Amino acid sequence: MSQPIFTLQDINFEADQKKILQHISFTVKQGELVTITGPSGSGKSTLLKIIATLLSETSGKILFHDKDINQYEPTEYRKLVSYCFQTPSLFGDTVQDNLSFPYEIRHKEFDQKRAIHLLERVGLDASYLDKSIHDISGGEKQRVALIRNLLFETDVLLLDEVTSALDHENSQIIRDLIFQLNQEENITVLWVTHNPDEFKEGTHQIKMVEGQIQEEYHE
Amino acid sequence: MNSLNISNTSLIFASVLIVIAxxxxxxxxxxxxxxxxxxxxxxxxxLFVIGYVLSYIFKLDNILVTLFMVLFIIVNAAINAAKRTGGIDKAFxxxxxxxxxxTAVSLIVLFVSGALEWTPSQIVPITGMIASNAMTAVGVGYRSMNASFKDQRQQVLEKLALGADIKxxxxxxxxxxxxxxxxxSIDRAKTVGLVSLPGMMSGLMFAGIEPTTAIRYQIVVMFMLIATTGFSTMIASYLAYKSYFNDRKQLLD
Structure with a gap:
């Protein structure tokens, strides 16, 4: 039996005196593929940002490997629990500027071989390293943004509607990579999605409505 | 033209310029x-008040009074620069x-190099020149920082999410x-003498100093302003950026 990687205990979040999340509690086990769905404004993205420590809960507690996430040094925690945005913004000038950034922040030399290997896994070749971020499509940007989170080993991937703005082909490439990472590399995935087909793929499914969990299903 | 005495009558006539405006x-x-x-x-x-105050201070030639004047200029410059921060914590x-x-670093370098003497008539005007330029530069720096944090908010969030430190x-x-x-400051230094004859140099020439001597002072001033604006803004930027984040290294709204 896998150990719990996350335990969420009665998470509440308020902003501008509005209750965005109410009494959210669930457990995520190592290696699970958790899919989270719900209408717009149901608090899915906020929940993911709280788990990523980009926002702080108003009350409640989240344990990561049985330790309160607020006791981790934020930068170290975020290297283990990697958040990927819905509409990512690439920075710098080239694709390489983005892929070398995770190395810069760890004060390590850029591993070009690893970057090319990951580019190829999402259907892009080595020539993309030198491409300007303004010369690549939205789907290619999303793929680059996703592998930017994967250059170093990560325990958890938090995916915020990463395929929602993509065409069928690009969505499929991203989906295939997510399944591979989850099944072959045992990376725990929390995936917010509006797509019913993607939602069904979860081994642990959560439906949210108005900031609360409406339904939860474990495989 | 070495007669440097503007009579009250001349001043009144000059106020016709304000009437034109x-x-x-x-x-x-x-x-x-x-x-x-x-x-x-x-x-x-x-200007009348400061004219009489400076006249008194120059005659007094007292180290403490001069230092007080230097401090007064710097505090006022800081108050004004702080007004342009757009909500940065501890702006003053x-x-x-x-x-x-x-300002202190520039003054020390000017003393050590022998370009400046410790007399109130040199210290006070030079401090005013340095501090006012630093004030403007720091204000520009704050405005640029505010605008960049708005424009590049998503990029900063992405970097934090990847595990980057706030710096x-x-x-x-x-x-x-x-x-x-x-x-x-850099643009001014590039065009000095071609587009403008700056205040320090013009003032000295007005007072009858040879242009070849006046330019030496102006060269020192231009170098001083480039260094001070760079140094002051660097300090302000490195101290100010932290106030856009909380202690959990989260970007504030």
Whole structure:
């Protein structure tokens, strides 16, 4: 039996005196593929940002490997629990500027071989390293943004509607990579999605409505 | 022209220039009449007061009084720069440190190089020149930083999400802020003598100093301004960027 990687205990979040999340509690086990769905404004993205420590809960507690996430040094925690945005913004000038950034922040030399290997896994070749971020499509940007989170080993991937703005082909490439990472590399995935087909793929499914969990299903 | 005495009658006649400005305001319906009038009155009052104060301080030649005047200029510059921060925490303290250190370093270098003597008639005007430029530069730096944090909010969030420290996530914004603040000083240095004859040099020539001597002072001033704007803005930027984050290294709204 896998150990719990996350335990969420009665998470509440308020902003501008509005209750965005109410009494959210669930457990995520190592290696699970958790899919989270719900209408717009149901608090899915906020929940993911709280788990990523980009926002702080108003009350409640989240344990990561049985330790309160607020006791981790934020930068170290975020290297283990990697958040990927819905509409990512690439920075710098080239694709390489983005892929070398995770190395810069760890004060390590850029591993070009690893970057090319990951580019190829999402259907892009080595020539993309030198491409300007303004010369690549939205789907290619999303793929680059996703592998930017994967250059170093990560325990958890938090995916915020990463395929929602993509065409069928690009969505499929991203989906295939997510399944591979989850099944072959045992990376725990929390995936917010509006797509019913993607939602069904979860081994642990959560439906949210108005900031609360409406339904939860474990495989 | 070495006669440097403007009589009261000459001053009154010169105020015709303000009347011209008021006429333009009236004709074009600019609605600036009150502002022009107040500005003219303030110019006269403030400069007369400072003229008599400086005259007294120069005659007194007391180290403590001179230092007090230096401090007074720096504190006022910091108060003004802090008004342009757009909500940065501890804006006054940050501006005071930035402008104070920038000014002090420039003054020390000028003393050590022998370009400046410890007399109130040199210390006070030079401090005013340095501090006012540092004030403007620090203000430009703050504005640039505010704008960049708005424009590049998503990029900063992405970097934080990748595990970057707040300094790593903000490095391009800090760089841009320092560059924006230094640009006017650098541009001024590039065009000096071609487009403008700056105040220091013009003032000395007005007082009858040979242009070849006056330019030496101006060269020192230009170098001093480039260094001070760079140094002050660097300090201000590195102290200010942290106030955009909380202690959990989250970007504030």
């Amino acid at each position: 008021l006429l333009i305001d009236y004709k074009e319906k600019l609605g600036l009449g009150k502002d022009i009038f107040i500005a003219a009155i303030r110019t006269v009052v403030q 303290s940050i501006s005071l440190i930035a402008i104070g250190v920038g 790593q996530a903000t490095a391009p914004i800090i760089r841009h802020s320092i560059k924006s603040a230094m640009a006017p």
